[in-house]
Amino acid sequence: MRLPDVGPFGEGFWRSPLRGPWLASVLSTVLLPLIAVCALTGFASHWAYDTDVGANAVWGGAAAGNGFDLYGFDWPASPPWLYAATQGLHVVTGVAAIPLLLAKLWTVIPKLFENPPLRSPAHALERLSLVFLVGGALFTFASGVINIQLWYPFGFSFVPAHYYGAIVMLAALLVHVGLKLPVMVAAFRQRGLTAPLREDLDHTEPEPGLPEFHTSAPHGAVAPTLTRRALLGGVGAASAGLALMTTGQVVGGPLADLAVLAPRGRGRGDGPNDFPVNKTFAAVNIPADKVGPDWRLLLHTPDERRAELTRDELLAMELVTAELPIACVEGWSTTQAWTGVRLSALARLAGVDEPRELDVRSMQPGGSLDRSTLNRGQVTHPDALLALRVNGADLSLDHGYPARIIVPALPGVKCTKWVGKLVFS
Amino acid sequence: MQGFRERYGAGPLHLLALLASLAVVAYALSRSLELTSNPERLLVWMGGSIVAHDFVLLPLYATLGVIAAVALLPSGGGSRLRIAALNHLRFPALASGLLLLVWYPLIGGPAERTFMRNSGLTKDVYLDRWIILSAALFALSAAVFALRYRGLRRGT
Numbered sequence: 237m238r239l240p241d242v243g244p245f246g247e248g249f250w251r252s253p254l255r256g257p258w259l260a261s262v263l264s265t266v267l268l269p270l271i272a273v274c275a276l277t278g279f280a281s282h283w284a285y286d287t288d289v290g291a292n293a294v295w296g297g298a299a300a301g302n303g304f305d306l307y308g309f310d311w312p313a314s315p316p317w318l319y320a321a322t323q324g325l326h327v328v329t330g331v332a333a334i335p336l337l338l339a340k341l342w343t344v345i346p347k348l349f350e351n352p353p354l355r356s357p358a359h360a361l362e363r364l365s366l367v368f369l370v371g372g373a374l375f376t377f378a379s380g381v382i383n384i385q386l387w388y389p390f391g392f393s394f395v396p397a398h399y400y401g402a403i404v405m406l407a408a409l410l411v412h413v414g415l416k417l418p419v420m421v422a423a424f425r426q427r428g429l430t431a432p433l434r435e436d437l438d439h440t441e442p443e444p445g446l447p448e449f450h451t452s453a454p455h456g457a458v459a460p461t462l463t464r465r466a467l468l469g470g471v472g473a474a475s476a477g478l479a480l481m482t483t484g485q486v487v488g489g490p491l492a493d494l495a496v497l498a499p500r501g502r503g504r505g506d507g508p509n510d511f512p513v514n515k516t517f518a519a520v521n522i523p524a525d526k527v528g529p530d531w532r533l534l535l536h537t538p539d540e541r542r543a544e545l546t547r548d549e550l551l552a553m554e555l556v557t558a559e560l561p562i563a564c565v566e567g568w569s570t571t572q573a574w575t576g577v578r579l580s581a582l583a584r585l586a587g588v589d590e591p592r593e594l595d596v597r598s599m600q601p602g603g604s605l606d607r608s609t610l611n612r613g614q615v616t617h618p619d620a621l622l623a624l625r626v627n628g629a630d631l632s633l634d635h636g637y638p639a640r641i642i643v644p645a646l647p648g649v650k651c652t653k654w655v656g657k658l659v660f661s
Numbered sequence: 662m663q664g665f666r667e668r669y670g671a672g673p674l675h676l677l678a679l680l681a682s683l684a685v686v687a688y689a690l691s692r693s694l695e696l697t698s699n700p701e702r703l704l705v706w707m708g709g710s711i712v713a714h715d716f717v718l719l720p721l722y723a724t725l726g727v728i729a730a731v732a733l734l735p736s737g738g739g740s741r742l743r744i745a746a747l748n749h750l751r752f753p754a755l756a757s758g759l760l761l762l763v764w765y766p767l768i769g770g771p772a773e774r775t776f777m778r779n780s781g782l783t784k785d786v787y788l789d790r791w792i793i794l795s796a797a798l799f800a801l802s803a804a805v806f807a808l809r810y811r812g813l814r815r816g817t
Binding site: 331334335338341342345348355356357358359361362364365367368370371372374375378379381382385386387388389390391392393396397399400401403404407408410411414415437461462466470473474477478496497498499500504512513514515516518519634 | 668669670671675676678679680681682683685686689690692693696697698699700702703706707708710711713714715719723730734739741744747748752755756759760762763764766767768771772775776778779780781782787790791794
């Protein structure tokens, strides 16, 4: 059934000569690999949380509701930059995909107002699936971008929403790619892979559309004011610019200066403790006397307390220094020289020679980060430390004084700060 | 088989693929609604993201683009010079708008309190940086336009 040809439903409403299946196909060709990398590294991050180990369940309580736990094996503790790389890629590709996604949606917007709106049951079903594709994609990208800027306006739990929102998008995307592949092939056959990029303004003609498909090619286009080369160049530059900004906070060093608008490009000075902080001491409400001279590290097995150490006693043990990155789930990382006691040495002190798991308890009251469980490979790695010092100075309160966990390739949120108790099993 | 095609509008594989995909979508949606606090707000966000993009953001920037084109180009198309002027205006405008869209929580300030508290940073620089960056983009675009000016005049 046809709607009246009014407004956006009318044939002559969408008049840009640049829209059409070729432009949509080019944008998709660039967008798809970015989304693929972003999705894979996103699932890698879920894996890195080792949600099936100990108290690591990220939502819905122990053992229930941890997403697709198909991984079945532990997140490795080497190479040390593994999580910095995967999560950096996740955030960089995600942010870089935004201009491409917007351009793609601009290209195909006439299809939203297709007339007649429903041609057949097949068409209706496909359009229903597109609601989930567009809604899932916009939601997943928007929630991610909002979350890395530490704005929490959602009122719902971010992690399951972002995780399952991505699955909604990917399920709809997979079938969309399958169904549209013939359109893409036809568009590239008709116009050439890159030939339209060489047209100057005088030779920029409207896309003719494809005889066997309904496409976003215009009816009655206006004269062009832009070449396809300029449009795609602009979108590409925007994407590259955003990627560069976010790369600055992943790689750090001189590149950090490029992170002008990215949230974590800024240190606080040049001192040993002035690298970026995820959560300051002031933000977590630990009473000051708990981190004073009366602080003791408690070493436990699941059944009993095995030892109690002061900070001086810890400093008198064999100390190890390791250059390790700490990488945040928000996509930024920073490499520092950490000094502390090996976790394996503390395990032996607790009488556990071959630890399977380590449950770390912070003095932080409540919150999701007050506790985390490390897997066997993480506890036994020679560079897995209970750090007491960084860059030759005592840890600052903001970086977890009196002691914090630092383990190669462990997500930053699991490098628990203000450690009070270690339970080896 | 031909009867199916006529009634459904595509082959059976089309139907199977879409049903499988929609089943995964339904599963993922139900899991997210079950696991999150305030599931109704999640639905509002998912539906709202479509409305916000398709019916607010896109019409907004498209309308601004049309207004700029109508203001700069005489009806029936403009000279090369005028078209170039339009483009040297809309490129920095779109870039600046994109930066605002992506980094709005930091630039616009809703994230300010949590961000400052959690990061320990004391100075909110993002609004200033966005303004400076936007000004630089417009200035750069104007400078390139000035360099092209002669060639563009000759071209008309």
